[in-house]
Amino acid sequence: MSINLNNELATKPHYPILDGLRGVAAIIVVTFHLTEPLGTGHLDILVNHGYLAVDFFFLLSGFVMGYAYDDRWNKMSVGSFFKRRIVRLQPMVILGMTLGAIGFYYTDSAIWPLIHTIPLWKMLFVLLIGYTILPVPLSLDIRGWQEMHPMNSVGWSLFFEYIANILYALWIRKFSKTALGILVVIAAIALAQLAITNGDVSGGWTLNIEQVRIGLTRTLYPFLLVYYFRVSRNPPELKMPFYGAAF
Template sequence: MDTNETTATTLQTKQHFEVLDGLRGVAALAVVTFHFMEWVYTDSSKNFIGHGFLAVDFFFCLSGFVIGYAYDDRISKMGILNFLVSRIIRLHPLVVAGSILGLLAFLFDPFGGHPELYSTGKIILTFFCSIFLIPLPVIADRGFNLFSFNAPAWSLFWEYIANIVYAFVLYRIGRSYLLLLTILSALAICYIGYRSGNLLGGWSGPTFWDGSVRISFSFLAGLLIYRSNWIIKNKLSFIGLSILLLLAFIMPSSKWNWLSEPLVVLFYFPILIALGAGATLTPVWKKICVFSGKISYPLYMTHYAVLWMFGNYYTSHKPGTTQLVLIVIAGLILLVGFAYLVMVIYDIPLRKYLSNKRNERLAKQKAGLI
């Protein structure tokens, strides 16, 4: 049996944390809703989901747990290069798709935008940087996001960095050193919260390094939870844990955000990960959680092109409350449906093709043919 067959068998026999998959989907819906509401409530204290951006920190923590669970016991056998190629195959097709959708929305937005203000060369360069996750915050019409054609890609940039650091450093170190790094990162989270008044940074040029702090603590915390086996067996349902997760996103904004947000990231999210890993499911909820987990990443990476069009529409047309509610609800449903189509038609087939090509190459290398 070759390495890839062993890997596939290992993953099939390992326990799967379906509740965590489901919570990932809940967090993805929360962040999409937050992005809708950002346009409506420029004052975050009036936004009912004003802390929806913290979903990214939950993603980071979950990522650390999942990466440790999936690769700690096999990365040394598969090798660093194979690990990194696997992560690129898993993540990058949707980075490209999100960039293409963002470019199309920029050029053909029916409700506004000013692509004519930018040279063809600048647009091409920005698109190139978006595809290859090279930060370039130069498009004013896109809020000077690090990745102008797909703003959420800033978190994927740091996800890649975390995966690289894991491959070269984190998988080799013991739990005591991991705990020390986590504590130091926790102090950095507290500093960022106090300095900025919140943890919203990471997506723009001026807040670039805030993103490094957010990924550092949460990824390390997730990895520490896995390695310490801090799994809390419980009878909380998926619905119960989803409500607990949503409470973090809808908690009121106040002058104490600099304190409340770090507390959520440092303690509340890790506890939810531990609870989610220890929860059990009925068959009906299991299917829902599996679907929720599968759709979460495609939804996260494809929704923002529509959000810019929504923003321009809202700014120019000022729809009433009833109309706005209908637009947002319909938008969420349509975005989930579109994400599903992207996943089934594009993402899964492409990842399967790339994985097969990679496996063929590895088989030839093992046979000494190349």
């Protein structure tokens, strides 16, 4: 079955513009994190809304779900779907956690207040949990930043992408267009409420009720929005020039 699925994927048009936009978004996220310590507050960071590029990744994920998988469930099992997604996502999870652990162990920095008090066994334990992309409780926060993935802080976004993928395979793909549209509206209202009450939509990387709510809210609206347009009409032509879309 996997061979047939691969052949079927190969016959679908590829959108190079999405690869380019994914690269632009990745550069924005990296720039945001590199310049974040240089700012005195939220508004004077070089790209102070650069974190929204993560939400763009969620949007792309929704497109991938609708475009690459939605018309193939008569030939693909849930297990096959999860296998494909694990092969696609998990290598980057493991690589990111490994590089983060190496950086943590060898870095002498005042911005990581707990770095000199963490025994090696505890760091390795957190690393092994990180390889599964499961979040760690605050009791295992070895960097002192209240992160669910201390070895690779940006791992929270992949955690929520996994959740979106699970919801899609087990639940969302079975929705009618009407039901899916209603879900999109609910997700949009939740995201608007978050932005209005918090002043932005930043957050999602701590394992507590409030931060998990933020992470789910940030993930579901862009994921559902693109998926809804995918099942409501033919795939878009995407003729917009790359530079126009990037800027």
